[in-house]
Amino acid sequence: MNPTQSWGGMQGRESRQEPIFWKQDISAALLRDHQFLCHGLGRSYGDSCLPSGGTALLLSPLRKLRSFDEKTGLLSAEAGLSLAELLDFIVPRGWFIPVSPGTRYVTLGGAIANDIHGKNHHKRGTFGCHVTEMEVLRSNGETIICSPWREPEFFAATIGGLGLTGVISWCTVQLIPIASAFLETETIRTTGLDDFFALEDESARDWEYSMSWIDCMAQGSKRGRGIFFRGNHAPYGHPAEEYAAQAQWKLAIPFQAPSWCLNRWSIRAFNEVVYQQQQKRLKQRRMPIDPFFYPLDKVLHWNRLYGKRGLLQYQFVLATDRLDELKRIFDIIAQSGLGSFLAVLKKFGDIRSPGMLSFPREGYTLTLDFQNQGERSQALFQKLDAIVLKAGGRLYPAKDAMMSPELFQSGYPLWREFSRHIDPKFTSQFWQRVSRG
Numbered sequence: 001m002n003p004t005q006s007w008g009g010m011q012g013r014e015s016r017q018e019p020i021f022w023k024q025d026i027s028a029a030l031l032r033d034h035q036f037l038c039h040g041l042g043r044s045y046g047d048s049c050l051p052s053g054g055t056a057l058l059l060s061p062l063r064k065l066r067s068f069d070e071k072t073g074l075l076s077a078e079a080g081l082s083l084a085e086l087l088d089f090i091v092p093r094g095w096f097i098p099v100s101p102g103t104r105y106v107t108l109g110g111a112i113a114n115d116i117h118g119k120n121h122h123k124r125g126t127f128g129c130h131v132t133e134m135e136v137l138r139s140n141g142e143t144i145i146c147s148p149w150r151e152p153e154f155f156a157a158t159i160g161g162l163g164l165t166g167v168i169s170w171c172t173v174q175l176i177p178i179a180s181a182f183l184e185t186e187t188i189r190t191t192g193l194d195d196f197f198a199l200e201d202e203s204a205r206d207w208e209y210s211m212s213w214i215d216c217m218a219q220g221s222k223r224g225r226g227i228f229f230r231g232n233h234a235p236y237g238h239p240a241e242e243y244a245a246q247a248q249w250k251l252a253i254p255f256q257a258p259s260w261c262l263n264r265w266s267i268r269a270f271n272e273v274v275y276q277q278q279q280k281r282l283k284q285r286r287m288p289i290d291p292f293f294y295p296l297d298k299v300l301h302w303n304r305l306y307g308k309r310g311l312l313q314y315q316f317v318l319a320t321d322r323l324d325e326l327k328r329i330f331d332i333i334a335q336s337g338l339g340s341f342l343a344v345l346k347k348f349g350d351i352r353s354p355g356m357l358s359f360p361r362e363g364y365t366l367t368l369d370f371q372n373q374g375e376r377s378q379a380l381f382q383k384l385d386a387i388v389l390k391a392g393g394r395l396y397p398a399k400d401a402m403m404s405p406e407l408f409q410s411g412y413p414l415w416r417e418f419s420r421h422i423d424p425k426f427t428s429q430f431w432q433r434v435s436r437g
């Protein structure tokens with residue numbers, strides 16, 4: 001992983017790279033330079049994981065388990081441990097991470113710094129809701145152990161704090177119990193957004209996970225058609241044996257694909273094929289963990305399919321009473337012809353996010369992938385930004401590469417209060433961009 005490049009292919013400014021193997025390395029490293037940013041596994045799409053010069057502290061080698069209570073599911077580990085390694089340890093023992101993103105290749109530190117969310121936001125809130133304690137090392141030599149009850153303000157600044165409050169060296173997380181390494185799932189073909197809204201509401205009580213893939217190239221009467229997914233951990237089974245049998249082969253994309261591979265016709269065709277694949281309205285299946293949670297991980301370096309120019313993600317949240325704006329956004333995207341393979345719509349529930357800068361809040365969140373087409377992408381994003389801004393919504397910093405200071409500051413009104421907790425030696429390209437003015 002190249003720490004000067006984000007998952008979307010954005011280039012960082014030149015920086016020194018310092019791998020961290022032991023906790024003691026951190027304090028020593030913090031004395032050697034005047035500017036830092038931690039780097040996990042670089043799965044953030046835009047510039048929030050890119051240092052603005054200085055030193056990139058590579059945290060992924062710092063990944064030892066500190067303690068695990070098999071009876072209560074309370075686990076403590078160094079912050080560079082990846083969710084992939086964590087799952088290999090906990091699933092056979094009948095435990096699961098409380099909140100899972102769409103890839104296993106994220107570190108605990110990265111999960112906290114972006115206060116990540118998953119398909120079960122309506123049931124469990126964000127990752128930060130399950131962090132019971134963590135240690136943060138500051139550049140002045142201070143060590144801060146914080147939790148929702150100890151140094152609560154600093155805790156709230158560090159959860160979703162974009163890595164700016166110092167180095168998270170370890171954390172303790174409450175896991176959830178599972179009885180099987182399988183999920184019982186349903187996929188339902190939907191004909192429009194109203195179908196999706198009804199299914200999200202119907203699923204909120206009895207289904208742990210829910211979200212929908214939307215064909216964002218469909219227009220007119222087909223607007224918002226898609227496939228709705230929901231799932232629960234299977235109630236009986238043998239997690240250890242089942243998980244061992246789930247080991248998967250993976251494809252890898254060895255080089256950047258030529259840019260012309262993706263165009264409005266190939267994207268439209270892809271969306272049509274995915275939609276037509278489900279002929280019946282309802283399919284019920286028992287699914288292993290990886291295809292349900294991490295289908296993209298099957299193809300390593302899938303981001304290379306977007307070619308040299310890379311990809312841009314756009315993820316926003318709008319309150320539930322802003323359906324007209326949501327529909328307008330779908331129309332603008334379909335008309336733009338820029339398309340998106342991956343359009344995921346999800347309803348966030350009302351569980352409060354613990355971080356001052358946490359992204360999730362109650363409402364509808366849409367995630368879109370676009371090939372980076374320079375000025376054309378910028379023009380589209382500016383149109384979408386104007387709607388999000390006017391509707392009082394916000395964009396997700398982990399995915400963002402272009403948000404204006406105005407949109408950031410209106411979407412995150414606690415940003416000034418947050419700034420008081422920033423370690424003076426820490427910054428990122430994202431922060432320099434959005435905190436101006």
Ligand SMILES: Cc1cc2nc3c(=O)[nH]c(=O)nc-3n(C[C@H](O)[C@H](O)[C@H](O)COP(=O)(O)OP(=O)(O)OC[C@H]3O[C@@H](n4cnc5c(N)ncnc54)[C@H](O)[C@@H]3O)c2cc1C
Pocket residue numbers: 007037038039040041042043044045048049059079080100101102103105106107108109110111113114115116117118162163164166167168169296398428
């Ligand atoms: C395929 C894919 C699917 C995704 N799905 C989701 C999803 O469903 N939900 C979601 O919320 N996100 C999702 N993401 C985004 C991803 O979860 C976040 O960007 C996550 O923060 C990446 O973690 P990382 O370890 O790669 O950290 P990086 O991207 O390397 O860094 C992210 C931030 O964490 C900080 N950081 C890392 N380690 C530390 C540390 N030890 N101490 C202090 N700061 C630290 C960095 O400074 C940076 O600000 C997805 C990304 C991909 C590629």
